Amino acid sequence: MVWAAEGNYQLGQGFKLADWLTVGGYISTEYKKSDDHEEFVVDDLAFLAYGEFGDSSSFMLELESVDAFEFDFDRHESRTNLPPAIERLYFDHGFSDHISVRVGKQITPIGYWNLQPINVLRETTSNPRYSREMFPKFLTGVDIYGYTTFDDNLTYHIYMQSTGDLDDAYININIDIDKHYGFSANKQFSGGWEAGGSLGRFEKDGDFSTRYLQLNARRVTGAYTFVIEAISSLKKGPGQLADRRSNAAYIQGEYRYKPRHSIISRLEYRDDGNSTNRERIAILGYSFRPVYPVSLKLEYQWHTLSDDNQLQASFSVLF
Amino acid sequence: MKCWLLILLILFSQSTLSADFAVIVSATSGIDVLSSERIRDIFLKKRRFAQGKRLVPVNLLGSKPPRLAFERRILEMDRLNLQQYWTASHFKGVTPPATQASLASVKLFIEKVDGAIGYLPIEMVDDRVKVIYEF
Helix, strand or coil, rough: CCEECCEEECCCEEEEEEECCCEEEEEEEEEECCCEEEEEEEEECCCEEEEEEEECEEEEEEEEEEEEEEEECCCCEEEEECCCCCEEEEEEECCCCEEEEEEEEEEECCCCHCCCCHHHHCCCCCCCCHHHCCCEEEEEEEEEEECCCCCCCCCEEEEEEEECCCCCCCCCCCCCCEEEEEEEEEEEEEHHEEEEEEEEEEEEECCEEEEEEEEEEEEEECCEEEEEEEEEEEEEEECCCEEEEEEEEEEEEEEECCEEEEEEEEEEEEEEECCCCEEEEEEEEEEEECCCEEEEEEEEEEEEECCCCEEEEEEEECC | CHHHHHHHHHHHHHHHHHHCCCEECCCCCCCCCHHHHHHHHHHCCCCEECCCEEEEEECCCCCCHHHHHHHHHHHCCCHHHHHHHHHHHHHHHCCCEEECHHHHHHHHHHHCCCCCEEEEEEHHHHCEEEEECCC
16 A cells, blocks of 8 residues: 655654654744843753554653753853753553543643643743743643543543652742642633633642642634633641632733734733732733744733833744 | 526535535444544544544545645635644644545555545545545
């Protein structure tokens, strides 16, 4: 039988070496300038390898050099960090569309932003504080997921971690945890709408535990994309009498006025339970994609709480 | 005159309503019918099973009319949307369906590969394959 491929390599879709192995990667560079700081960063330099084997099994490996190169314009100093960390390493097996199991280090299946975290797939250079500071971005454990049997448009995840991170050189917000349990669901509606939420708990033995409730909704219609995500958490530390509540949310709108050009605006809110630490951030951005896997972005941020107003620009490629 | 106009209108509406292409599986497959939404999910690799059977979607290579019609009528996506979708899928570790260079090889693939699903012009359908959806 004659086999033909779309081409062994397509930009943004990796290089298919064999049926069981596709390799690729991504790179992103960022420039940031505020009143008191200016820097250039090669933020991500990552390698991907994945494939399918057997009837319904697959694997994924992602190695990443985080902040591979930094240049500080104020101090005229540069820094490199090339040794890669394991960002993802997991095995997947699908028993049916209703039950699949993923074991290993993976992205925590919470909301929309967290599942598409790399620069080239986003429409802004920056990530909202919602996604950076409120829950562990990665899970080293088991995720059982699929479509529910009673609703064709409803998906679920039941995820659990009962160990430290596989490679804690790459975790967010210094939430170095050793337990995490949660449940999330997402439902597709007509008219381009979808909505869902997550409920979970993570802890560091003998240090703290945090419970969270997260909600998300998105509408994609023609040239417009609208996303809102919010999370509220209760953190309990050792010897602490009362739980400390934190909240974060963002709302983002994108207008793709030409197939390769978008205008983006985002409003963010974050508080850590302290009335003096309630920050609001407004962002206005522009995104240009000469081809979809190549992204050029520019944004300006206004911060209410700090003198951190800044310009950010980035160039990123998925290959 | 009115009678002739009515006959012409009926003939015209029938010709526009009739399907040009068929989604097919092998004649021995246990699958008899699938909804367009389910076929869409299978070709976007959001779902991998139907009626307990693991499916293997196969696309026609390039931009030939059957593939463009399938993308427009079943996937309801243009090439830019598809490039966006498969780029995001690459990060998730999912590749697009396998392709075959000609309609004859698509048909042969479906006959020979267990669980294969693809599409052909209606006139190429015979008793070696089974139609599960027309578009």
